[in-house]
Amino acid sequence: MFQVENLLKDVQLTGDAVLKIQDVFLTELENGIHEKPSSLQMENTYIPELPDGTGATNFCCGSLVGYLSGTITSIRNWLRGIVVKYTSLGVPEEGLFLALDLGGTNFRVILLELYQGSVVREEVKHYHIREEQRLGCGEKLFDFLADSVSDFVRGQKLTGTRLPLGVYCSSEYKLIGTRLPLGVNCSSEYKLTGTRLPLGVYCSSEYKLTGTRLPLGFTFSFPMIQKALNIGLLVTWTKSFNCPSVVGRDAVNMLQEAINRRGDTHVEVVAILNDTTGTLVQGAVLDPRTTIGLILGTGSNACYLERADRVQHWEQQRHGEKQVIIDIEWGAFGDNGTLDFIKTDFDRIVDKNSLIANSFMFEKYIGGKYMGEIVRVILARLTKDCLLFGGETSDTLLTSGAFTTSFVSIIEQDTIDDTSENTVEILRKLGLSCDEDDVAIVKYVCEVVSNRAALLVSVCLSTLLSRQDRPDVTIAVDGSLYKYHPRLKGWMNKYIKLLAPGRKFQMLLAEDGSGKGAGLVAAIALKLRKRLQDS
Numbered sequence: 001m002f003q004v005e006n007l008l009k010d011v012q013l014t015g016d017a018v019l020k021i022q023d024v025f026l027t028e029l030e031n032g033i034h035e036k037p038s039s040l041q042m043e044n045t046y047i048p049e050l051p052d053g054t055g056a057t058n059f060c061c062g063s064l065v066g067y068l069s070g071t072i073t074s075i076r077n078w079l080r081g082i083v084v085k086y087t088s089l090g091v092p093e094e095g096l097f098l099a100l101d102l103g104g105t106n107f108r109v110i111l112l113e114l115y116q117g118s119v120v121r122e123e124v125k126h127y128h129i130r131e132e133q134r135l136g137c138g139e140k141l142f143d144f145l146a147d148s149v150s151d152f153v154r155g156q157k158l159t160g161t162r163l164p165l166g167v168y169c170s171s172e173y174k175l176i177g178t179r180l181p182l183g184v185n186c187s188s189e190y191k192l193t194g195t196r197l198p199l200g201v202y203c204s205s206e207y208k209l210t211g212t213r214l215p216l217g218f219t220f221s222f223p224m225i226q227k228a229l230n231i232g233l234l235v236t237w238t239k240s241f242n243c244p245s246v247v248g249r250d251a252v253n254m255l256q257e258a259i260n261r262r263g264d265t266h267v268e269v270v271a272i273l274n275d276t277t278g279t280l281v282q283g284a285v286l287d288p289r290t291t292i293g294l295i296l297g298t299g300s301n302a303c304y305l306e307r308a309d310r311v312q313h314w315e316q317q318r319h320g321e322k323q324v325i326i327d328i329e330w331g332a333f334g335d336n337g338t339l340d341f342i343k344t345d346f347d348r349i350v351d352k353n354s355l356i357a358n359s360f361m362f363e364k365y366i367g368g369k370y371m372g373e374i375v376r377v378i379l380a381r382l383t384k385d386c387l388l389f390g391g392e393t394s395d396t397l398l399t400s401g402a403f404t405t406s407f408v409s410i411i412e413q414d415t416i417d418d419t420s421e422n423t424v425e426i427l428r429k430l431g432l433s434c435d436e437d438d439v440a441i442v443k444y445v446c447e448v449v450s451n452r453a454a455l456l457v458s459v460c461l462s463t464l465l466s467r468q469d470r471p472d473v474t475i476a477v478d479g480s481l482y483k484y485h486p487r488l489k490g491w492m493n494k495y496i497k498l499l500a501p502g503r504k505f506q507m508l509l510a511e512d513g514s515g516k517g518a519g520l521v522a523a524i525a526l527k528l529r530k531r532l533q534d535s
């Protein structure tokens with residue numbers, strides 16, 4: 001075991017290293033926010049406030065004081081790119097919204113029904129994105145997204161949907177007893193076919209959503225330069241995507257053009273956001289103390305609520321915003337060399353085998369896409385050095401990606417339960433025969449790698465807590481790694497307390513933040529339009 005521990009010593013961060021990482025993170029964060037060279041993008045999301053627990057209605061009120069005190073021209077500049085079309089919309093935070101959630105190998109199209117700023121109904125459909133779509137021509141990827149949006153919308157019926165202004169569809173789609181606009185009451189023979197409902201919602205003869213104008217919030221979980229709430233230029237792909245022709249282009253525009261090319265739905269992309277932003281927004285609905293959004297899934301990243309006067313980069317003229325959500329994009333933390341002191345030979349191999357080498361190294365220490373791979377690389381090395389499995393490797397152990405992060409979680413659970421059953425079974429499936437010592441070593445490797453990830457995330461979160469300087473902060477978290485790894489939460493709680501002494505915080509699982517948050521942000525975008533229109 002001594003030799004094993006020795007080989008893994010660089011994966012275990014010393015106290016000095018941890019403090020140095022914290023310093024570097026703060027410096028990079030400050031540089032990024034002041035538009036100085038930095039590995040942290042610190043992107044302005046143009047979302048100036050959070051829900052206060054009473055729903056999306058109040059989301060932008062504070063800033064609107066600012067918008068409204070400016071001239072119409074400056075308001076227009078602020079909202080550049082958002083073209084006012086929904087002239088008949090009166091209460092945009094109520095009604096039907098679409099959300100599209102793109103980030104992993106599956107993506108989701110979601111129909112959200114909002115009532116007074118809360119999600120009262122959610123319909124979801126998952127679509128698988130094939131490898132050639134993730135790695136090929138960008139237009140084809142966006143055509144596929146548009147096809148899926150169309151498939152979803154065509155498959156949705158209005159049955160049971162609460163339409164705006166109190167109009168309900170019965171299961172027979174009749175308007176029996178409904179008071180129509182202008183005081184007309186329907187007899188039992190009136191149906192919705194061809195009836196113009198308030199707020200621009202039309203039922204086709206099949207009572208489907210096809211003819212309905214639907215605003216869409218696009219959760220695009222990749223680094224982007226945001227020029228407005230509905231303009232996001234892709235900086236680089238991460239995780240399992242690499243369609244070169246999209247880099248530098250506006251993902252909203254590409255999606256809208258693809259939807260328009262199909263021409264069979266009335267979907268309009270009104271907002272683009274990162275999954276961390278969606279998680280923060282959704283978290284704030286659940287708990288108003290939420291000011292940090294964290295994703296620990298295939299990839300990793302966080303966003304937080306920053307004081308607006310500390311933010312240098314505003315594409316548009318400001319209108320009295322007091323705060324704004326900043327997307328840190330910490331996956332790239334240290335890509336400028338500032339964190340090279342923690343990079344081990346194992347990490348270098350993982351990076352080299354990854355889809356986009358030499359980039360997003362911090363994410364490769366943490367993300368679910370990579371954690372299992374780090375363990376695999378270490379196990380392969382230990383086997384090669386005859387410290388494991390009697391020096392007998394297997395083809396699977398030598399195959400990149402064969403040891404998934406879900407294995408790490410299962411093995412960690414064995415450690416907690418003080419059993420070895422599942423670990424032995426995993427190793428057997430990988431074609432490895434093991435004895436008790438081997439099992440102990442494999443468990444140890446999983447622990448060391450997982451613990452480093454927990455520590456790195458905690459270093460960054462504790463820095464944010466100190467910076468925000470609030471009496472009580474809730475960190476909204478989502479992502480498969482956080483949900484399924486049995487030890488991360490406990491470690492993070494412990495390390496954050498140590499690294500940000502005296503700071504009161506709690507972590508809150510904000511499931512489906514990227515879906516629900518997208519619906520809420522789409523509602524906000526419409527709310528802003530409406531205010532602009534009314535002003």
Ligand code: BGC
Pocket residue numbers: 103220221222223238239274275276295297298299300301302329331363
């Ligand atoms: C992306 C981030 C995203 C994170 C979590 C990273 O690869 O760059 O934008 O928030 O994954 O999905």
